[in-house]
Structure formats: C-alpha cells, structure tokens
Amino acid sequence: MLELRNINVQFSGRDILKDINETFHPGEIIGLVAPNGTGKSTLMNVIMNYVKPNSGKVVVQEKLFYTSKKDEVKIHQIVSMMPDQSDLYNHLSGREHLNIYCSMWNSDPDLIDKTIADLGMESYVKKKTGTYSLGMRQRLCFAMQIVSNTPIMLMDEVMNGLDPNNVNIISNILLKKKQEGKIIIIASHLLDNLEQIADRIFLFKDGNLINAALVTNGFGKSEISTVRVKGLTNEVSEKLTNAFPRTNVLSLSNGVSLVDVSSFSVEELSQIVVFLHDNKLTDFSFGNVTLNDLYSMYYLKDATEYSNSANIQDLQEEYLRLKQELDIVKKAMTIVARK
Numbered sequence: 001m002l003e004l005r006n007i008n009v010q011f012s013g014r015d016i017l018k019d020i021n022e023t024f025h026p027g028e029i030i031g032l033v034a035p036n037g038t039g040k041s042t043l044m045n046v047i048m049n050y051v052k053p054n055s056g057k058v059v060v061q062e063k064l065f066y067t068s069k070k071d072e073v074k075i076h077q078i079v080s081m082m083p084d085q086s087d088l089y090n091h092l093s094g095r096e097h098l099n100i101y102c103s104m105w106n107s108d109p110d111l112i113d114k115t116i117a118d119l120g121m122e123s124y125v126k127k128k129t130g131t132y133s134l135g136m137r138q139r140l141c142f143a144m145q146i147v148s149n150t151p152i153m154l155m156d157e158v159m160n161g162l163d164p165n166n167v168n169i170i171s172n173i174l175l176k177k178k179q180e181g182k183i184i185i186i187a188s189h190l191l192d193n194l195e196q197i198a199d200r201i202f203l204f205k206d207g208n209l210i211n212a213a214l215v216t217n218g219f220g221k222s223e224i225s226t227v228r229v230k231g232l233t234n235e236v237s238e239k240l241t242n243a244f245p246r247t248n249v250l251s252l253s254n255g256v257s258l259v260d261v262s263s264f265s266v267e268e269l270s271q272i273v274v275f276l277h278d279n280k281l282t283d284f285s286f287g288n289v290t291l292n293d294l295y296s297m298y299y300l301k302d303a304t305e306y307s308n309s310a311n312i313q314d315l316q317e318e319y320l321r322l323k324q325e326l327d328i329v330k331k332a333m334t335i336v337a338r339k
C-alpha cells in the first residue's frame with residue numbers, strides 16, 4: 001500500500017501540490033493526467049523522496065516513512081521509478097543494464113530472459129545502447145524496471161516514442177503486473193491507452209489531484225451515459241435542453257458536444273434520436289464520456305455548457321469541498337484515537 005498524507009509542495013511560492021491525500025492499493029494501475037508542467041513528475045519525485053515536500057508524508061506498506069537513510073534504502077527496495085533514457089550507458093549493452101538492475105534489486109535472474117522475450121528485444125539486446133533507436137531505448141528502460149520487480153512502480157511517460165504495437169505489448173505486460181498485485185502509477189499523455197489500462201485516473205488541476213470518475217456523470221461507466229454529437233449548434237443545444245429538461249449539454253472545443261443521458265429511460269433515449277434526426281444531426285454515438293473529453297473539459301478553456309442542472313464546475317467544487325471535510329474528519333478521528 002502507498003499512502004500520501006497531506007502532501008504540499010511549493011516552488012517559488014507557487015502551489016504545485018496542495019494537500020494531497022490519497023491511498024493506492026496492490027493490484028491497481030493509477031493514471032496521472034495533466035498538461036505539461038502541472039505537477040505529475042513532482043508527485044513521483046516526492047514519492048521517491050527526490051523532492052522533499054514542504055509538509056506531509058509518504059507512507060509505504062503502512063510502516064515505512066522517509067525518516068532516515070536506512071528507511072529510504074528499504075523504501076527504494078519496494079518503490080522504483082522507471083529509469084530515464086538519459087540514465088543509460090552508451091558503452092554497455094541492454095543485457096548488461098538488465099543484469100545490473102537484477103542484481104541491484106536482488107530479483108529473480110530468470111526475469112531477464114522472460115522480459116527480453118516479452119518485449120521482443122532479442123535481436124538487439126546484446127548490442128551497445130549507444131546504437132539504439134529512441135523506441136529501443138524506451139523499451140530497455142521499461143524492461144529495467146520490470147526486472148527490478150518492485151511491488152510499487154512509478155512510470156513517467158512510459159509510452160514515450162513507442163509505436164502502437166509496442167504500446168500494446170507494454171500495456172499487456174502492465175496488466176499482468178497488476179494481476180501480480182503491483183501498484184503501478186503512470187503519468188501519460190496517451191489518453192486512450194491510459195483509459196483502457198488504468199483502474200483509477202487522477203487529473204491535476206491547481207495543485208489538486210481529482211479522481212476523474214467523481215467529477216462527471218458519464219466517465220468510466222459501463223451503461224450508456226452520454227450521447228456524443230458532432231455539429232450541434234448553440235441554437236439546437238438550447239432547443240435540446242428545453243425539450244429534455246433532465247439533461248445538460250457540454251460543447252467541447254474539439255467540435256464534439258456531450259449530452260448527458262445518464263438518467264434517461266429507454267423511451268427518452270429513442271426520443272433523443274428522433275430529436276437529433278429532426279434537427280439534421282446524423283453524426284452521433286451513444287456511449288460514455290472519454291478521457292479525451294474530460295481533458296477538453298478541464299484543460300481546454302472554451303467549453304460551453306447548456307444546462308438545467310448542476311454543471312461540471314459545481315460538481316468539482318462540491319467534490320473538493322466534501323474531500324476537505326472528509327480530511328478534517330479523518331484528522332479529528334486520528335487525534336481522538338491517539339487520546
């Protein structure tokens with residue numbers, strides 16, 4: 001288990017991480033999503049103790065904190081960060097890198113050949129890394145972390161520079177590692193991929209870590225929650241919210257409008273098809289809000305909302321307010337328990 005307790009980080013007086021409280025459990029893939037320069041790497045660096053938080057604690061397996069060098073060494077046997085391509089030695093081969101990681105973490109040597117085979121690295125693993133392409137270097141960095149075999153793995157931009165086939169191969173390995181009970185935290189800009197493999201996804205905004213599943217009705221649901229319509233004009237959006245008072249419409253900057261139908265009956269769903277058809281809108285699909293949609297809502301400014309009910313901003317503020325209240329209650333309970 002990995003716990004972040006009241007983590008605050010400021011750089012030059014600017015809040016990068018604001019009172020982050022979150023617990024990650026074995027067998028979870030966690031996705032971190034945000035534009036460049038928001039705080040994803042900072043959070044990973046705090047978890048590794050490369051950046052000291054202004055306040056707060058990282059707790060590993062319920063008992064280990066960064067209180068001494070000895071504990072830091074123990075934690076780094078449990079938590080690893082995927083190496084960066086700049087960490088590779090050009091004069092050593094891929095296999096030599098894997099041997100070093102295997103012996104540093106004292107893991108099973110059989111993992112080396114297995115990982116080489118899983119990642120299809122046989123043809124080049126004996127060559128010096130100075131001769132590798134970007135994608136080959138990236139696969140090696142991933143392989144090094146897999147070979148270290150730590151229970152908690154942090155991966156910043158693991159899919160960087162990989163072709164779709166290698167993205168698939170690595171995704172499948174990550175899903176196997178999850179089944180083995182590892183906690184894997186991935187920062188990624190490959191939103192479709194992250195949405196497929198992550199159990200929980202967090203968005204960074206203004207120093208807050210926001211659980212994507214809690215901020216809008218339609219994300220991560222298995223039932224139909226949203227109609228995604230292309231070409232919906234302002235005029236028709238207003239007509240639609242008048243005709244269906246229990247919905248709201250969010251028009252994103254990518255030209256897609258999301259119509260919330262999460263509370264609709266089958267009859268209402270068919271009525272909305274008729275409405276779209278009558279208004280000459282043919283490019284629509286029934287489904288869910290995607291991570292790409294959420295990203296547009298959160299980070300691309302010009303989303304417009306037509307609403308008869310609570311809007312997404314309200315939901316987010318309500319979520320943050322409840323979260324703060326919960327944190328206060330948790331703190332109070334800890335104080336009472338200590339007494």
Ligand SMILES: Nc1ncnc2c1ncn2[C@@H]1O[C@H](COP(=O)(O)OP(=O)(O)OP(=O)(O)O)[C@@H](O)[C@H]1O
Pocket residue numbers: 011012016034035036037038039040041042043
């Ligand atoms: N050591 C530091 N000193 C001062 N500012 C820093 C330091 N490290 C990061 N920052 C600032 O903190 C902010 C968050 O940086 P961070 O690297 O965590 O972003 P990120 O979300 O990982 O971005 P990217 O997607 O580009 O990797 C940025 O504005 C960055 O300039």
